[in-house]
Structure formats: C-alpha cells, structure tokens
Amino acid sequence: MAQIVVQNAVKRFGKFTAIDDVSLTINDQEFMVLLGPSGCGKTTLLRAIAGLGMLDTGKVVIGSKDVTYLNPKDRNISMVFQNYAIFPHMTVFDNIAFGLKMRKSPKSVIYERVNEAAKLLHIENLLDRYPGQMSGGQRQRVAVARAIAYDTQVLLMDEPLSNLDALLRLEMRAELKALLTKLNVTTIYVTHDQIEALSMGDRIAVMRQGKILQCDTPTRVYDLPADHFVGSFIGNPPMNFLMGRVERDSNRIQVRIGEFQLNPPDEMQDILRVYDGKDIFVGIRAENMEPLAQPTPDSLQVRVDVVEPLGAHNLLTIHIGSDVLKVSTHPDFPAKMGGDLWIRFPIQKIRWMDADSGKALTPNLEKVMA
C-alpha cells in the first residue's frame, strides 16, 4: 500500500512561491501525471515528495507514514531525474545496480534485475559502457532502468522520455505504461507533453504557477476543462474560445456571438442568468464543431482562412469576429481557402467560462474541481 498524500504544500525560493498551497492525493498503484508549462513547479513538487528540498509548510504522507521530515532513502521511493543524474564514474551496469547494491541485495538478484531492466529499455548491449560514451537518449534510458530496477512502491519520474526521438518515445510510452501496471507501483509522472499525459495517466494534475488547476481523468480534463487555461493547454489544437454576450430573451438566456444566437441547455440557464448583459467565454473543441457545406437555419456562416490536410483529418482555420478558430473536418469535406462554410455548434459540447476568472461554469463545478 503506497498512497501518496500531499497536504497544503508550500515551497518558496526567496520571495518566489514555486509551490503554492498544493494538496494532492495519489491513490495506491495509480498513475498520476503532473502536467504543466515550463517553470510551473512540477519538478519542485516531485522533489518535495522525494525528500529533496524541504517544504516550507505542509505535509507529505507515503503509505501510512508521515515522511515530511524523512531522508529520501527512508521513503521507499525511486526516481528518474529530469537531467538523468546517472553516475559518470560507473558503468551502465553499476549505475542500474547502484540502489540494489546499497540495499545489499544478493548478487544473483542484482544481476537478474539489472538485466531485466536493461532489456526493457533496450540498453542490454550497453551495460559495459560509461555514461560519457552514450547519447542523451541512451543516458535517459539508463536513468529509467536504474529507477525501475530499484523496485520500490513509489516511482517518481521527471520527464523520463523527453530526450527520445518521436518513434522510440511512442514505443517506450506504451511499454512503460504496460510495465508499470504490471509492477503495481504508485507512479507520479511529470511531463509537459500533453499527448503523453492523456495517453498514460490514470489521472492528470494540471499545474500552473505553482497551483494545481485541475486533477481529473484524461477524458474529463480534455472534455471538461476546469478553466480557460486548462482548455487552451490541453488538446492539439487547443480548445477554441469565442467571446459571447449573455442576453435575456423572454425569460430564456441566450448567448450571442455577433448576430448568431446560441441557446444554452436547461441546466446552464440558472448559472448563466447571473451573467446577463456580460461577456463570457464560449469554448469548443475543433472536432466538436459540425462543418456544413450548405447553409441551415441553425448554422453560422464563416470564411475559411487556411486548410491544412493532416492525413486522418483536415484542420481548417476560420475566424468569427476577431476570434480565430480551428475546425477539424473529414479529409473529404469540400473546403477551399477563401471559400465559405457553415458551422453548427452542438450545444452540449460547448463549455462556458467566466471571462474574468476563466473558471468553467458548470452545474457540477465541485465535481470537476475535485
């Protein structure tokens, strides 16, 4: 059992607050991804959990043990460092075996584990090399192998695939995920690659400026972003945002985009009523808009600025008022640069957000923010 609980963690560097009152629970054997832009505090949070760099306030519990003031070696954790930190004066074999040797495991066990981990990361032919004689990607795999071979209940990984080429990365992503499920470890996985986050995580904690904005399953983070930032950070292309004006039309709330009227569903009516006469963000994903070649009464006419064929689908760039939008269409859809197009907005796919705070307006906001 190795549940990880972080409670009200704060970490400052001088006046700068790198971790700003973060609370997070990672369940036993869960794969938690920390996702966020560069400098948002992912590494700092991971290091605090590892016991490198004391928190200013707050608490870290691993399993049933309060480890806030324990040394890293007493936390039963293993870690992949963002810049590898493999020992230059040891061979790859000795690097991977380091933790096991410190633990005084029997020779046969060490040999077996090291070879297993090396095979998994395709570095079994490099075991006699020194780190100085390897490429960045190979070193990174040594770092991952070393962490896996140590065989702990908690595995902390700081961007472990960042230096691999696209193909190897894709392969390793799947293998790592399969392996970690088999090992029954609790994993915290730091990345700023949202595809990696969506494809690997049981849950994703999206961070920004030292705060966790949303911690949810990949589907929910993608479909129900907790705010404007999460929506525009996750997804490729990111969620589209339009400015809409909330208006009352005979007791029914409407959101007007230019001349075009959106009719929010019943459960949104009460929430949007507060914004009567104000602007809000209307968010919708590229694949959720319905492009039409012919006008219909409930569609909006737009001009196509750019057509990008991407194989599986085409990506159109359009604009509505001053807002630029991306629409993805079937490759066969007849769209031409400079041509006209009609768009229908499936009302259930629209996310409404406060224009000032950027917070998502949903009937069950509490659940989304859980």
Place this chain on the structure above:
Amino acid sequence: MTTETYPTTSLSLAEQEQIARRAKFQYNLRRASIYALAIAIAIWILLPIWLVAVMAFSTPADVRGFPKQIVPVPLSTDTMEFFLNQDGILRAARNSVVVAITTLVLSTIIAVPAGYAIARYVFPGRDAIRLGILSVRAFPIVVLAVPLAVTFIELDMYDKVYSLALMHTALTLPTTILVVASVFAGVPYELEEAARIFGCTPTQAFIRVVMPLALPGIAAAAILTFVLSWNEVFAAILLTISNRTLPAQILYTLDKSGDPFKFAGAFFMLLPAMIFIFFIRRYLFSMWGINK
C-alpha cells in the same frame, strides 16, 4: 526581396569561387597567426627551462665556459653530482620533502571539508569566509615576519621542520581551499541527490559518488600545494636556521657558489613543478574542455 538580402545568388560562378577562396585564405591566415603566437609563448616559457636543463647535464667546465651550448654534449651528471654533494644540500632536500609532504597532508585534510562546504552550502557568512580566505593571500608575509618569528620563538617552535610545515599550511590553505571548492562545485549536486534517493546517507553519497569524481581534482590541488611549499623561500628563511629547506639553503649559499651550482640547483628546484604539470596535464585539459 531574396536577391537583395542574398546578393551571392546574382554573382557569377567565378566571382563566387573567388569569394570562397578569399574566405579560406583569411581562415588559414587566422589559424597561422594563432599558431605563431602559441609557439612564441611556448618558446618564451620553455627556452629558459631547456637552457637550465642543458647546463645541469653538461660538464662543469662547459658550464663555466662561453658561449653556452644549447645541447648537452657531452652529456654528464658531474654538475648534478657536484651540487648534490655540497654540504647541507641533501639534508635541505630531505627537509624540503618532509615540509612539503606535511603541508600537503595537512592542507588537504583541512581543504576538503572546507572546500566542500563552500561549494555546496549556502550558510550565513559564507561570502565573508570566502573573502577572509582570500584576504589571507593578500596579506604580505613581510608584514607578518617579525611578529611571526617572535611568536615561534616564544612557543619554542623556532627552527623546527614541523613548524615550517604549519606555516606553509597556513600560507597554502587559501589557494588549496579555493581550488578544492571549485573541484567540488564541478561535481553536479544532482548526482549526490540521486545517490541519496537510491539508498545512501549524505556521508555515503559523499564517499561513493562525490569523492571518486573529485579525486583527480583534489590530487591536482594536493600536488599544487606540494609545489607551493617546495618553492616557498621567505618563511623558510625566516623560521629556520639549521633546518633549512632546499630553496633557503640554495639562496643562502648562492653568492658563494659558481655557475654549475646555480644551474644544477635551479634544475633541481624545477623538477617537482614539471613532474606536477606532467601528471595533471590530462586533468587540466579536461577542466578546460580540450580533448586528449
């Protein structure tokens, strides 16, 4: 547009070739002048050393003669033997070795923890301490000469080999500490952290990861300390009379002796520094990022 920003496209093939030739010529010229400068500097430094070595291994007659030769023919160890057989020279050489080794050991034992602390920890007064260490260096020993001699006499430490070693330790420590600190600073802290994640206490991490990586640098610092002590002459003259070290002894007898003695003595004094440079060459090169 593009033809304006890249005018080469509108040039004829011959013109392009000429431009390329000119660039190549300038490149070669630059390289040649860098080489010439490097060779000039090398000669400036090596020539005196070479001449001293030639003299040290020529016959005493050749040394006294004029013009001096630039290759040692006939090769002879007579001059060196003459020097080493002088009264007190061997004893002084032994003293020098004892003082230098004691200094090396003491200095390294103190400098390793001090240098590590300066390299790794941000503690209150760190900058003041660093400055303090440096200012010892800035203090001219001449100013300290009389009080030092008096203190050593009062403590009954005057004219002893070990007290000179203590003095040399004090003199060399600033340099040794700063060199050792920069060696530790060159070992990424993350490696220590990684060691601690994988089961090491801070002490174990230091022994298993930091020390092996810092060892070549610390060895270089230790040898540098040896050479500093070996060459030091002022404190040696000040604090000893009968137990002179080699440079003090040579200096003492310098005006009473002839050229063979001087050249042989100079060569003997040069030896440790040259051996030192030979050994740390590789390390210095890697420190400066030169391959092989």
